Amino acid sequence: MPGYVLRPADSDDVEFLTDVVVVVTKDQGRWPAELCAPDAEAEWRAGFSDWTREQLGGDVDGSTTSVVLVDGDRVGRHRVVRAPDHVELAGVQLLPAHQGRGIGTQVVRDVLAEARDRGVPARISVEQDNPRARALYERLGFTAYGETERDVLLEAR
Numbered sequence: 063m064p065g066y067v068l069r070p071a072d073s074d075d076v077e078f079l080t081d082v083v084v085v086v087t088k089d090q091g092r093w094p095a096e097l098c099a100p101d102a103e104a105e106w107r108a109g110f111s112d113w114t115r116e117q118l119g120g121d122v123d124g125s126t127t128s129v130v131l132v133d134g135d136r137v138g139r140h141r142v143v144r145a146p147d148h149v150e151l152a153g154v155q156l157l158p159a160h161q162g163r164g165i166g167t168q169v170v171r172d173v174l175a176e177a178r179d180r181g182v183p184a185r186i187s188v189e190q191d192n193p194r195a196r197a198l199y200e201r202l203g204f205t206a207y208g209e210t211e212r213d214v215l216l217e218a219r
């Protein structure tokens with residue numbers, strides 16, 4: 063199973079992190095039709111990049127955004143939010159060529175181990191239209207405890 067390394071993201075990674083989210087969402091066929099026009103996609107990218115820069119600037123309490131590295135190459139995005147009463151895997155996206163090789167399983171297990179060491183629950187939100195990712199989290203011990211219009215909220219204790 064290939065290993066992965068997390069490197070804290072910096073401003074030079076913002077475009078890559080935005081690209082990863084766009085590429086994987088399109089690859090899943092989940093890119094919204096209303097964002098298909100070039101202007102709409104450009105606007106979404108700009109907004110996501112601004113939000114990422116806010117995170118990197120320390121404006122979001124407990125949030126760490128990282129680049130996932132495999133053999134030194136950037137292959138994905140990882141964001142974790144550490145709150146006093148839980149650890150949330152707040153985003154994980156791997157480029158399609160690196161999916162299905164066990165990296166995501168290891169990422170989730172590492173968050174579970176951190177939560178266990180701290181004695182707090184681990185949480186993940188997954189989009190309602192992303193049942194494959196939800197299945198992965200449920201296999202690893204997460205169960206649903208709520209939902210929003212967009213997401214299912216999962217927790218492991």
Ligand SMILES: CC(C)(COP(=O)(O)OP(=O)(O)OC[C@H]1O[C@@H](n2cnc3c(N)ncnc32)[C@H](O)[C@@H]1OP(=O)(O)O)[C@@H](O)C(=O)NCCC(=O)NCCS
Nearest residue numbers: 086154155156161162163164165166167188194195197198
């Ligand atoms: C979800 C994701 C992080 C899992 O990492 P991974 O390394 O591919 O997963 P693993 O190889 O450890 O485990 C395979 C399982 O992951 C899930 N998975 C694999 N590819 C996936 C994809 N494109 N989209 C959603 N889930 C996927 C499935 O449950 C798969 O099991 P299956 O083949 O029996 O269906 C990764 O596939 C990914 O980045 N997907 C696209 C973005 C995404 O959906 N992120 C999660 C948002 S909450």
